[in-house]
Amino acid sequence: MKTLSVLLRLLSLSLLCGCAFAPGENSDGIDMEDWCGRAENMPWTGCWIETAQLDCTSGQEFEPEKTIGEFRLTSAGNFSVTWSPFEHFVDYAGSYEVSEKNGAIELTMENNAPPNVDGQGNFTITDQGELILENIWLGAREQENVTEACGHIFRLKSKR
Numbered sequence: 001m002k003t004l005s006v007l008l009r010l011l012s013l014s015l016l017c018g019c020a021f022a023p024g025e026n027s028d029g030i031d032m033e034d035w036c037g038r039a040e041n042m043p044w045t046g047c048w049i050e051t052a053q054l055d056c057t058s059g060q061e062f063e064p065e066k067t068i069g070e071f072r073l074t075s076a077g078n079f080s081v082t083w084s085p086f087e088h089f090v091d092y093a094g095s096y097e098v099s100e101k102n103g104a105i106e107l108t109m110e111n112n113a114p115p116n117v118d119g120q121g122n123f124t125i126t127d128q129g130e131l132i133l134e135n136i137w138l139g140a141r142e143q144e145n146v147t148e149a150c151g152h153i154f155r156l157k158s159k160r
Contacts, residue, residue: 054151114139
């Protein structure tokens with residue numbers, strides 16, 4: 001019964017992230033370009049690796065206890081968060097909207113998100129190509145006791 005539950009959960013995640021294939025289609029897997037594709041006019045898209053978090057009091061960067069191994073933003077307006085990427089598994093996912101004009105981003109969680117996630121804040125892309133999320137907390141892995149932050153700093157992921 002436990003195996004069936006795990007299989008159903010993986011199937012629902014694969015359908016949510018668009019990783020499932022129709023019968024008869026090539027199912028050799030999704031390559032990095034497809035999974036982490038970047039839209040030229042949407043510089044926030046792609047797969048990102050967390051390098052730091054922002055302290056809520058001082059705003060200073062600090063090294064998180066456990067980094068997000070992949071924060072994926074698609075040009076279709078979907079996102080996923082994964083602490084330990086393995087193939088196409090995601091810890092949780094949803095949709096997002098951005099306002100380039102004022103740098104606002106809003107993440108709407110659709111499944112399995114930690115209870116303390118705050119998905120509404122601001123984003124910037126630095127001259128060094130970093131993605132900075134401010135006033136956003138993407139949560140922590142289930143059962144982990146970590147200090148909540150008020151932002152995340154990411155760099156582009158080069159290989160999956």
